[in-house]
Amino acid sequence: MDNLNLFIRSIFVDNMIFAYFLGMCSFIAVSKNVKTAFGLGIAVTFMLTITLPINYLLNTYVLSPGALTWLGPEYADVDLSFLSLIVFIAVIASMTQLVEMVVEKYAPALYSQLGIFLPLIAVNCAILGGSLFMQQRDFTSVGTALCAGAGWGIGWLLAITAVAAIRERVAQYSNVPAPLRGVGITFIITALMGIAFMSFLGIKL
Amino acid sequence: MANKSVFFNPLSKDNPVLVQILGICSVLAVTAKLEPALVMGLSVIAVLAFSNVIISLIRNTIPTNIRIIVQLVVVAGLVVTVSQLLEAYAYDVSKQLSVFIGLIITNCILMGRLEAFAMANRPWPSFLDGVGNGLGYTIILVIVAFFRELLGSGTLFGYQVVPQCFYEAGYVNNGLMILPPMALITVACIIWVHRSLNKDLQDK
Numbered sequence: 001m002d003n004l005n006l007f008i009r010s011i012f013v014d015n016m017i018f019a020y021f022l023g024m025c026s027f028i029a030v031s032k033n034v035k036t037a038f039g040l041g042i043a044v045t046f047m048l049t050i051t052l053p054i055n056y057l058l059n060t061y062v063l064s065p066g067a068l069t070w071l072g073p074e075y076a077d078v079d080l081s082f083l084s085l086i087v088f089i090a091v092i093a094s095m096t097q098l099v100e101m102v103v104e105k106y107a108p109a110l111y112s113q114l115g116i117f118l119p120l121i122a123v124n125c126a127i128l129g130g131s132l133f134m135q136q137r138d139f140t141s142v143g144t145a146l147c148a149g150a151g152w153g154i155g156w157l158l159a160i161t162a163v164a165a166i167r168e169r170v171a172q173y174s175n176v177p178a179p180l181r182g183v184g185i186t187f188i189i190t191a192l193m194g195i196a197f198m199s200f201l202g203i204k205l
Numbered sequence: 206m207a208n209k210s211v212f213f214n215p216l217s218k219d220n221p222v223l224v225q226i227l228g229i230c231s232v233l234a235v236t237a238k239l240e241p242a243l244v245m246g247l248s249v250i251a252v253l254a255f256s257n258v259i260i261s262l263i264r265n266t267i268p269t270n271i272r273i274i275v276q277l278v279v280v281a282g283l284v285v286t287v288s289q290l291l292e293a294y295a296y297d298v299s300k301q302l303s304v305f306i307g308l309i310i311t312n313c314i315l316m317g318r319l320e321a322f323a324m325a326n327r328p329w330p331s332f333l334d335g336v337g338n339g340l341g342y343t344i345i346l347v348i349v350a351f352f353r354e355l356l357g358s359g360t361l362f363g364y365q366v367v368p369q370c371f372y373e374a375g376y377v378n379n380g381l382m383i384l385p386p387m388a389l390i391t392v393a394c395i396i397w398v399h400r401s402l403n404k405d406l407q408d409k
Contacts, residue, residue, distance in 0.1 A: 021385045024229035025313035085307050086281050093274045101270070125230045125311045132307075178407045179400035183226055184393045191389035 003147040009203075010151025016126045017159035017190070018197035023126030027160055028186055037164035038157070039110050040121075043099060045153030047121055048130050051095055052149030053142050055088050055131040063087060064135075088131040096121050126156055163189055212333040215341040221314045222345040222392070223399050224406060228314040232346060233388040235305050239362050242350035244298045245305060246343025248291070252283045252309055253318060254335035259283075260323040261331035267324075276319045277310065284309045314342055349391050357382030 016022045023044065030040045061067055063084050068075035099121070104111045121127065130152050139145050166189055170176065176185050221227045228249075235245045259279050260267075267275050288306040291299035299306065309315070318338055323331045354360055356379050359367035367376065381387050400406050 021233045021389075022230055024233070025227050025317075028226050028229060085310065086278075086285075089277050089281055089310055090274065093277045097271060097273055100273075124313075125308060128308070128311045177397070179397045180393070181407060184396040184400070187389045187393035187396065191386040191393070194386040194389070195384075 003143055007147040007151040010148050011155040013200045015155040015197055016152050018194040022129040023124045026124055031160050031164040031167055034164045037160045041157030041160045045157050047127050048149040048153035051092050052130055052134055052145045054091055056134055056145035058087055059135055092127050208330055208333055211330050212337040215337040220341045221338045222342055223396055227317045228312045228342055231312055233385045236350040236353055236388055237383050239350045239354050241301050242346045246346045248287050249342055250339030252287055253339045254332055256280050256283050257323040257331040257335035258328050260319050261328045264324050280315050281310050352391055353382050
């Protein structure tokens with residue numbers, strides 16, 4: 001029940017884009033049309049869902065203070081938390097490389113569309129941010145980490161798809177001032193949706 | 206000639222934030238006040254210039270399949286160095302910035318420049334490219350922070366700029382400017398001005 005609650009909250013209340021503004025670079029660049037946006041959203045969701053549990057396990061059994069006690073009582077004082085940033089990013093980067101190879105082999109069309117942004121998933125702040133939030137909030141089980149990761153990923157997917165849909169309509173039907181076309185209006189759309197999503201802040205399930 | 210354009214293009218015509226749209230997250234996060242924005246900009250310049258040089262030096266020995274991991278390790282090492290230096294010599298600011306210095310690792314400008322420039326160019330142009338892009342990023346950071354701090358808190362670098370008599374006459378700080386969405390709108394306004402001046406950058 002708690003996990004379900006967390007899952008829903010991660011999608012709407014703690015939305016990665018509209019509440020924390022993480023992962024903006026690829027978000028702005030790839031939200032031109034719904035199809036590509038959806039593809040990247042799936043990739044990010046997938047990455048968050050697998051890296052969060054892995055990083056949770058590493059954090060609990062290797063990195064946090066006293067985590068190495070299972071090796072023997074003399075390790076109880078070891079605190080490796082200063083290494084967490086590097087360990088997290090290494091896990092994320094290797095997972096990204098794996099996903100890149102798989103996508104290149106089995107979905108070349110998607111690969112050429114995503115272009116430089118596939119390697120950039122590794123530095124998508126949403127994914128490292130997810131792991132850092134996990135560490136900060138002291139999640140209690142792998143299931144919790146999994147639910148939060150999936151929730152944040154789906155929230156990101158939802159946000160990028162919604163904004164991509166709005167951008168498609170704006171490009172077709174509205175007369176945006178020439179200098180604001182493309183990127184400029186996307187910033188404003190995102191900002192307005194961010195303000196709208198603030199209304200979810202007080203919600204408790 | 207080429208070196209000169211490598212250095213000057215990122216300042217305006219090929220600005221990393223306005224044109225390449227990289228590194229937006231930190232623009233939103235650290236620009237509520239001027240001082241952290243400036244320190245953040247300087248840190249990014251340092252990390253970007255040196256990681257560009259290092260990657261450019263070893264670019265021919267990196268296997269393509271694991272290049273991202275190699276790049277991230279180089280960047281992470283430099284970021285840890287910068288954060289240690291800041292803690293030693295500018296403790297107050299480093300405390301304000303703590304999380305965001307760590308998040309330089311995931312600043313897309315770094316990966317973007319490493320992938321697009323340092324992997325294909327010699328060390329000296331790569332160094333210039335790093336400094337140029339870092340400066341372009343810092344300029345935007347400072348402009349956004351200037352407006353947000355002035356309108357949001359009525360201060361610059363922590364000193365009060367809006368005279369007290371304004372407040373007595375009923376002037377109120379715009380609290381909305383402190384929130385992240387307004388940073389997006391500020392950047393959008395800068396893009397608006399920038400693209401009206403550079404017509405060739407406008408989307409059709």
